[in-house]
Amino acid sequence: MKTLVVYYSRKGYTEDLALARAREENADFLALETIENTAGYEGFLNCMKFCLAGKSMTLFPYETDVSAYDKVILCTPVWCGDVSAPMKAFLRKERHHIRNAEYILVHFMPASVVAVADKMDQILRLKRDKLTQVHCVCGHMLKEETGA
Ligand SMILES: Cc1cc2nc3c(=O)[nH]c(=O)nc-3n(C[C@H](O)[C@H](O)[C@H](O)COP(=O)(O)O)c2cc1C
Known part of the structure; x- marks a missing residue:
């Protein structure tokens, strides 16, 4: 079983979790990067602009062949109650190449983010x-919940 961990992280919190998981699974990993400005206060406002409009962000090219993996573990922060804009771009681009998926969603607000996972299922059609x-x-990782 070949596993790929794919993550986007603006501040590094999702990255820590994604890389720990990749080590556990002995999996390859792919860090998504976007050409858009996401740094500092201006970057934050730019991210807000994209997520409020429901738009994905343009990614820097990567060489990973996603279709070569049996399972993909997708790790993303939640933005505006949705998938982060760079991860949204990846899901839309690779949806025909992902057969089995697992999600790690990192969020600031204490509420459940199951609805975000449902949206990812919809994009990937699985x-x-x-x-x-x-x-x-x-x-600070306050709570971790694992389920369906
Ligand atoms: C543009 C933007 C929108 C966000 N919207 C939400 C949100 O709707 N709900 C939430 O719980 N956290 C939200 N957050 C907070 C991030 O999900 C949280 O800080 C996460 O830990 C960041 O992960 P990272 O360090 O990997 O970038 C938002 C962050 C940004 C930058």
């Missing part, structure tokens, strides 16, 4: 194998 919701406040 039912996820597993969802891990991580409530993270400024790098």
Whole structure:
């Protein structure tokens, strides 16, 4: 079983979780990067602009052949109650190449983010194998819930 961990992380919190998971699974990993400005306060406002409009962000090219993997673990922060704009771009681009998916969703607000996982299922047109919701406040992992 060949597993790929794919992540987007603006502040590094999702990255820590994604890389730990990749080590556990002995999986390859792919860090998504966007050409859009996401740094600092201006970057934050730019991210808000994209997520409020429901738009994806343009990604830098990557060489990974996603179709070569049996399972993909997708790790993303939640933005505006939705998938982050760079991860949305990846899902839309690769939806025909992902057969089995698991999600790790990192969020600041204490509420459930199952609805975000449902949106990812809709884009990929599959039912996820597993969802891990991580409530993270400024790098402190307050609660982790794993389920369907
Ligand atoms: C543009 C933007 C929108 C966000 N919207 C939400 C939100 O709707 N709900 C939430 O719980 N957290 C929201 N957050 C907070 C991030 O999900 C949270 O800080 C996460 O830990 C960031 O992960 P990262 O360090 O991997 O970038 C938002 C962050 C940004 C930058």
